[in-house]
Amino acid sequence: MFKLYEMYIYLAILEHHVKVDNQLKEYFKEKEIKILKNYSYLGMLKIESSKELDSNNLRYIKNLEQDLPMGPATES
Amino acid sequence: MATESKPKKYIIQLKEDKLQDIKNTQRDLGVTFTSSAELSSTVRAQDVMNAGNGLYLKNLGIAIVEDLEIAKIENAQSKLSNPIVYWEEERTFKPVNELEMLTELKEDLKAFSQRIEELEVRIEANKNSNQNAFAWGLNAVGLAKSKYTGKGVDLCVLDTGFYKDHPDFVDRIVKGKSFITGENWETDPHGHGTHCAGIAAGNFSISEKIRYGVAYEANLIIGKVLSDRGMGSTSAILDAIDNSLEKKHKIISMSLGSPVSIGEKPSPIFEQIGQRALANNTLLIAAAGNDSKRPGLPKPVSSPANAESIMGIGALDEALRVASFSNGGLNASNGGRVDISAPGTGIYSSYSANSKLGKIYRKMNGTSMATPFVSGIAALYWEAFPNASAEEIWLKLEKGAKKLDNQLYRDIGQGIVQAI
Numbered sequence: 001m002f003k004l005y006e007m008y009i010y011l012a013i014l015e016h017h018v019k020v021d022n023q024l025k026e027y028f029k030e031k032e033i034k035i036l037k038n039y040s041y042l043g044m045l046k047i048e049s050s051k052e053l054d055s056n057n058l059r060y061i062k063n064l065e066q067d068l069p070m071g072p073a074t075e076s
Numbered sequence: 077m078a079t080e081s082k083p084k085k086y087i088i089q090l091k092e093d094k095l096q097d098i099k100n101t102q103r104d105l106g107v108t109f110t111s112s113a114e115l116s117s118t119v120r121a122q123d124v125m126n127a128g129n130g131l132y133l134k135n136l137g138i139a140i141v142e143d144l145e146i147a148k149i150e151n152a153q154s155k156l157s158n159p160i161v162y163w164e165e166e167r168t169f170k171p172v173n174e175l176e177m178l179t180e181l182k183e184d185l186k187a188f189s190q191r192i193e194e195l196e197v198r199i200e201a202n203k204n205s206n207q208n209a210f211a212w213g214l215n216a217v218g219l220a221k222s223k224y225t226g227k228g229v230d231l232c233v234l235d236t237g238f239y240k241d242h243p244d245f246v247d248r249i250v251k252g253k254s255f256i257t258g259e260n261w262e263t264d265p266h267g268h269g270t271h272c273a274g275i276a277a278g279n280f281s282i283s284e285k286i287r288y289g290v291a292y293e294a295n296l297i298i299g300k301v302l303s304d305r306g307m308g309s310t311s312a313i314l315d316a317i318d319n320s321l322e323k324k325h326k327i328i329s330m331s332l333g334s335p336v337s338i339g340e341k342p343s344p345i346f347e348q349i350g351q352r353a354l355a356n357n358t359l360l361i362a363a364a365g366n367d368s369k370r371p372g373l374p375k376p377v378s379s380p381a382n383a384e385s386i387m388g389i390g391a392l393d394e395a396l397r398v399a400s401f402s403n404g405g406l407n408a409s410n411g412g413r414v415d416i417s418a419p420g421t422g423i424y425s426s427y428s429a430n431s432k433l434g435k436i437y438r439k440m441n442g443t444s445m446a447t448p449f450v451s452g453i454a455a456l457y458w459e460a461f462p463n464a465s466a467e468e469i470w471l472k473l474e475k476g477a478k479k480l481d482n483q484l485y486r487d488i489g490q491g492i493v494q495a496i
Contacts, residue, residue, distance in 0.1 A: 009311070011310055011311060011314065011345050013344060013345060013348055037311070037314075037315065039314050039315070039318040040318070041317075041318045041321040041322055041352065041356070042314060042317065042318050042321070042348065042349055042352050043348065043352065044314060044345065044348070044349075046311050046314070062344075063344045063345070065310070065343060065344065065345045067309050067310050067311045068309065068310045068334050068343075068379070069307065069308070069309055069334060070301070070302065070307075070308040070309060070310065070312075070313060070332050070333065070334050071302065071306055071307060071308065071332060071333070071334070072235065072236065072266075072268040072302060072306050072331060072332055072442075072444055073331050073332055073333045073363030073364075073365055073366055073378065073442050073443045073444040073447070074268055074331070074366065074440055074441065074442035074444040074445070
């Protein structure tokens, strides 16, 4: 898992038609999840949590994925 | 009595009355122009003209400068980007008899004829260099026969940034944004982004007289998603793609990736991104990756190119065989295919003077280089079919690809991409 300053950073796909409204924000607050970025055109969020998350135990989230490293595709 | 000699004036004819032409001429001559529109009965031409300031006759497309070295004008005219088509020293007019007038006219005609010949030679030289000196990759994708340039198509390159001061791009409007905190997009100390952008949307190496870029009239947009050390993360790419979709860019070129294992499914994140992009009429094009060591079994196509809705690009060598490093479609059943291929070895393109090498041109190898060939050609297709959807452009690219003998679909997809 990609950890930054002891926090877990995830990219999350929201369930269909879910919007980032007060209801969702309140739910994330309860779960101590912080929204770092809302990719509105993609229907995704970048979120931060102090503990590991599982999409099966979370409402509104269809899929969670670690923030993978990327590099140039040039032959070394 | 000694008479003070007046500074010489030069009359300069510009190709077109375009703002960029005027700006280029000002830059190359090192003068600023006052437009004739600003003259009045109280502000006259002689009031605004001096060594550093010329006059631009708006309605004639003619500029007048004074006290300038001839070599400076000649140098400016020799630049491909400069719009000066003709210049001459200001003539003095005086009453003459008919015989003197005839003699002067003959001399003028001779000089004018010489100028025309010089201009013809220059135009012919430029035409020949544009037709013949193509980098091998451009010949392989059939660019010489294409009449398209990607004009007006928004092509976004997500990479390490771009060396904005590159001499081949001084006439271009290149926009960009950095998605890496604390680093700007327009210096590119890494160099990779400048190379990829050059292939996709560059044109002609002014110093080495080789054409290396595909869609040289596309609107080049840079998204810096990899750091100056070449490192990035999925979230920076998401930031940039979200931004591109908002701005309705047509093509997003990604010469980047992260290796995956055999049997590994594509990231649902990138699958959703690809689908959203297609729905927004944006085509995502990504490198298949360079983890293979052929002739052994190749490694599978990297992420994000392995997403079904993102076009995955393989690399070919100069003999039009799959490049030894190019990944293959080992996870094809779940989307990890090579969709199409393009030249990817010994690829000449622009580079960054801010890089460790300090060069402004370089040859590189990788599916990173193959990807912008396809992106640039996608821009040509979109210019030809402006109302086509992203999915239609994808199909046209695949349909137009040239099959290659003795090469597996697993390795090169539909074949080598071809310009329209």
